[in-house]
Amino acid sequence: xxxxxxxxxVVVNAFTLIGLGGLVGLMSGxxxxxxxxxxxxxxxxxxxxxxIAVATGANQVVASSFSGVLAHVKRKTVDFRMGWVLLxxxxxxxxxxxxxxxxxxxxxxxDLVVQLCYVIFLGLIGGMMFQESLRALRRTRxxxxxxxxxxxxxGWVHKWPLxxxxxxxxxxxxSIPVLLVGAAVGVLAAIMxxxxxxIMVPAMIYxxxxxxxxxxxxxxxxxxxxxxxxxxxxxxxxxxxxxxxAVLLIVGGVVGxxxxxxxxTRLRAEQLRILLALLVLAVCAKLxxxxxxxxxxxxxxxxxLLQ
Amino acid sequence: MTRPxxxxxxxxxxxxxLPARAQDAAPESPEKEPPEKIVAGISRENIDITTSFDGSxxxxxxxxxxxxPIPADDPLDVVVAVAGPSEAVTVRHKERKLGVWVNTGxxxxxxxxxxYVIASTRPLxxxxxxxxxxxxxxxxxxxMRSFAGPLEVEDAVPYTEALVRLRQNSxxxxxxxxxxxxxxxxxxxADVRLPSNLIEGAYSARIFLLRGGEVLDTFRAPIEVRKVGxxxxxxxxxxxxxxxxxxxxxxxxxxxxxxxxxAFRQFRxx
Numbered sequence: 001x002x003x004x005x006x007x008x009x010v011v012v013n014a015f016t017l018i019g020l021g022g023l024v025g026l027m028s029g030x031x032x033x034x035x036x037x038x039x040x041x042x043x044x045x046x047x048x049x050x051x052i053a054v055a056t057g058a059n060q061v062v063a064s065s066f067s068g069v070l071a072h073v074k075r076k077t078v079d080f081r082m083g084w085v086l087l088x089x090x091x092x093x094x095x096x097x098x099x100x101x102x103x104x105x106x107x108x109x110x111d112l113v114v115q116l117c118y119v120i121f122l123g124l125i126g127g128m129m130f131q132e133s134l135r136a137l138r139r140t141r142x143x144x145x146x147x148x149x150x151x152x153x154x155g156w157v158h159k160w161p162l163x164x165x166x167x168x169x170x171x172x173x174x175s176i177p178v179l180l181v182g183a184a185v186g187v188l189a190a191i192m193x194x195x196x197x198x199i200m201v202p203a204m205i206y207x208x209x210x211x212x213x214x215x216x217x218x219x220x221x222x223x224x225x226x227x228x229x230x231x232x233x234x235x236x237x238x239x240x241x242x243x244x245x246a247v248l249l250i251v252g253g254v255v256g257x258x259x260x261x262x263x264x265t266r267l268r269a270e271q272l273r274i275l276l277a278l279l280v281l282a283v284c285a286k287l288x289x290x291x292x293x294x295x296x297x298x299x300x301x302x303x304x305l306l307q
Numbered sequence: 308m309t310r311p312x313x314x315x316x317x318x319x320x321x322x323x324x325l326p327a328r329a330q331d332a333a334p335e336s337p338e339k340e341p342p343e344k345i346v347a348g349i350s351r352e353n354i355d356i357t358t359s360f361d362g363s364x365x366x367x368x369x370x371x372x373x374x375x376p377i378p379a380d381d382p383l384d385v386v387v388a389v390a391g392p393s394e395a396v397t398v399r400h401k402e403r404k405l406g407v408w409v410n411t412g413x414x415x416x417x418x419x420x421x422x423y424v425i426a427s428t429r430p431l432x433x434x435x436x437x438x439x440x441x442x443x444x445x446x447x448x449x450x451m452r453s454f455a456g457p458l459e460v461e462d463a464v465p466y467t468e469a470l471v472r473l474r475q476n477s478x479x480x481x482x483x484x485x486x487x488x489x490x491x492x493x494x495x496x497a498d499v500r501l502p503s504n505l506i507e508g509a510y511s512a513r514i515f516l517l518r519g520g521e522v523l524d525t526f527r528a529p530i531e532v533r534k535v536g537x538x539x540x541x542x543x544x545x546x547x548x549x550x551x552x553x554x555x556x557x558x559x560x561x562x563x564x565x566x567x568x569x570a571f572r573q574f575r576x577x
Binding site: 236250291298302 | 356357358360361394395396397398399401403407408410421469472503505534539541542546549550552553555556557559560561563565567568571572
């Protein structure tokens with residue numbers, strides 16, 4: 001079924017979009033990532049203009065992550081206090097990120113910076129997670145039952161002031177690193193046009209030392225609000241949110257997210273992490289190839305962009 | 308004070324008058340009725356974009372009106388050009404820098420139509436002289452106007468060629484040789500297919516009557532392409548009340564997320 005999108009001004013197949021939404025929703029429920037890092041490139045690929053893909057992707061992420069967060073609230077795997085503090089940092093970061101994005105757009109290098117960001121961060125995070133989860137998997141195989149993770153390591157993070165008790169995470173740490181993580185993810189999220197879950201999840205595990213159990217729910221909680229804010233910013237500043245496109249993606253996405261959350265309860269955390277790591281590395285490899293291989297077409301055209 | 312201005316004004320007037328003079332020589336001047344004139348019509352003057360819009364076909368038809376018998380020398384030809392609204396375009400070129408492909412050069416083109424189809428009885432280069440093409444701006448390279456701002460690259464030609472090539476590949480620019488049918492040197496008809504990815508705006512159809520490489524007469528008709536119904540409502544809302552539109556988009560997303568969650572809970576309980 002072909003459908004004309006009012007803002008994007010292109011014709012697309014409605015079922016393709018529902019399918020795309022479903023796939024990304026599944027990721028969202030399974031891994032606690034908003035799926036923006038997948039939906040945005042996929043929308044480019046089917047011919048949606050990049051600014052609209054970025055803004056509408058954010059809107060879709062709101063729906064899928066909200067659906068996911070509700071499921072996690074039921075299972076009491078959301079650390080709300082941690083979520084709010086991360087969000088406070090995230091909103092500041094996202095605002096800075098949008099300013100940076102506009103500056104890069106004026107310089108004509110926004111594509112390159114976005115792609116480089118993707119390659120670097122996806123590569124680093126994917127590699128780290130893959131290595132870590134392989135090690136964890138091997139450990140459980142050798143010594144049978146999983147040893148409880150030592151979480152009360154008193155590193156630099158614990159020496160800073162403004163300590164807050166995050167009961168759901170079982171942490172008593174300074175709020176400064178939490179705010180900084182939120183802000184850093186916010187900046188990157190705005191530049192890369194994603195919710196930032198794929199950066200947030202490893203940052204929570206490896207930097208803040210949160211238990212994997214609450215990481216996904218808390219990340220989804222933070223992403224819901226952050227991408228709602230991004231959507232609104234895009235709608236107001238550049239009119240690039242296509243609600244028709246968003247609805248089609250959402251229809252697929254919400255269903256996918258629920259299935260993903262169900263699936264997630266049946267898989268072990270190490271297996272989940274190794275799957276996410278492989279996915280992140282695959283996207284990274286694809287983007288790196290695009291940067292280093294000679295493109296088929298050396299010229300590109302953008303309309304209405306005269307500075 | 309005014310005296311030194313006079314010669315300046317005169318040259319300015321001359322500059323304005325000159326192109327007008329050139330047009331006087333063209334056959335569409337009112338005093339000199341061209342020997343052959345176009346009488347034409349268009350099947351649709353409004354194209355409505357609905358949600359299920361899947362392209363459209365317009366038929367441009369007409370006849371040649373003459374006061375004298377058909378000249379026997381050169382054959383008569385008809386060119387129909389349908390153009391979409393023009394917009395500013397930036398063309399960028401990638402080069403390899405430190406192993407990575409980076410945008411280096413850029414050319415800004417002031418105005419290029421987002422859609423342009425030329426239908427003609429015979430290939431354009433056989434029936435139109437370059438001079439006449441310059442005057443009437445018919446062929447694809449000429450329909451694009453002026454570079455915007457100073458040129459940053461030495462040679463802009465590969466950039467404009469790339470723009471045409473990219474738009475031809477995606478079906479936005481087309482040249483249909485032989486798509487205009489001319490019957491008995493008098494009646495003509497062109498079927499022009501408009502793609503589904505149309506952009507809203509003021510389109511126009513131009514018809515050119517040619518003989519021996521010269522344009523004898525031209526005819527111009529507007530085509531209005533606009534969104535209707537839900538498409539129009541959403542588009543207007545997004546542009547005029549972006550905040551309301553944004554909140555609406557978020558409300559839909561939240562409602563859908565909650566709805567799916569509730570539905571699945573229900574489903575699991577049973």
